[in-house]
Amino acid sequence: MSLQLLLINPMMRFQVKRRFKKNPDVMTLRPVMQAMEPQNAKLPADVTAQQITLGGVPVEKLTATAAESSGAFFYIHGGGWVAGSPRTHRPLTHRLATQTGMAVYAVDYRLAPEHVFPAGLDDCVAAYRALLEEVPAHEIVVGGDSAGGNLALALALRLKAEGIPLPAALVCLSPATDLAATGGSRISNAKRDALFVEEMMETVEGRYCPGADPLNPYISPLHGDVANLPPTLFHVGDTEMLLDDSTRMADKMRAAAVSVTIKVWPKVPHVWHLMADLLPEARQAIDEIVVFVQIHRRAASGLEKAS
Known part of the structure; x- marks a missing residue:
């Protein structure tokens, strides 16, 4: 464990987890992530940002x-389906653009509770379908973290169900795959998790998908038909409340x-990849994502040529 990680965990407990203990509502994430944006939005000189629309x-x-x-x-x-933006995630996405050599398309999907399920997922499907008009599926990798990891998996399930070409690979970083909360780590890791409290997790369903069945596979991909999905990479921390969401989905x-x-x-804390400016473990994790992407892009391109 790096010295930086040793220091970051107690800092996260003080700055974020303490807030959730006072107000265990997922909406608490919105001001937390808005405060992150000015620093996180900085880009290196060799990366250009364009604001476009897809679908x-x-x-x-x-x-x-x-x-x-x-x-x-x-x-x-x-961002718990209620917070975050492409700008909050630039410490990760600009590195993906630089290290993979691929253009990164970060979706600014509609957030709950103003726009509840399936609005955000519908936006991801619409944007992906439009991207297919410019880039073939075997040249696309879909990724996401936390709620975005959930949407990446739900997107793949929707694409499969609708007969739309699937991407070459999926990258899921600490994804939330089971809003029905049928795993055990949300309880067993509640004290060890550096960010979240159990009561906060219980508010997500009411904000994101009020009245919906949490076993719906587009809400909880763990309960979907996962056959024939693309090769998938999972990263998760062993102290996360969402640990089982990754391990059970992988199984x-x-x-x-x-x-x-x-x-x-x-x-490591939840989605530590966003701390790549400070954390060696985050930079190492991004390096591993890049290797995974390169391997599966080559494999998908080879299969496409062979067919």
């Missing part, structure tokens, strides 16, 4: 100076013969 949905396109001419990383930010996908890579990281 009528606002999208931030990040392109590195030395980017390849083909390929797209379709990224869906987290289910493996049982359905999906190619799965999962790494459980010790002692």
Whole structure:
């Protein structure tokens, strides 16, 4: 464990978890993430941001100076479905653009509670379908963190159900896959988690999908038909309340013969990748994402040529 990680965990407990103990509502994330945005939105000189639309949905396109001419990383930010933006996630997305050589398309989907399920998922489907008009599916990787990891998996399930070409691979960082909360880590890791409290998790359903069945696979991908989904990478921390959301989803996908890579990281906070400016473990995790993406883009391109 790096010295930086040793310091960040207690800092997160003081700055974020303490707020959730006082007000255990997922909406508490909104001011927390708004406060992150000014610092996180800074970009290096070799990355350009364009504000575009895909399928009528606002999208931030990040392109590195030395980017390849083909390929797209379709990224869906987290924030409990109620917070966050492409700008809060630039410490991760600008590195993906630089290190993969792909343009990153970060979707600015509609947030709850103003726009409840399935609004955000519908935006992701619309933007992905429009991206297919510019980039072939075998050159696209879809990724997301936390709620965005949920939307990445739900998007793949929707694409499969609607007969739309699936991407080459999925990248899911600490995804929330089970709003029905049938796993045990939300309780067993409640004290160890550096950010969240159990009571906050209980408010998500009412904000994101009020009145809906939490077993709906587009709400809880863990309960969907995962056969024939693309190769998928999971990253999650061993102290996270959402640990089981990754491990159980990975197990289910493996049982359905999906190619799965999962790494459980010790002692890291939820979506530590966003702390890449400070945290060596975050930069190492991003390096591993890049390797995974490169391997599966090459494999998908080879299969496309062979067919």
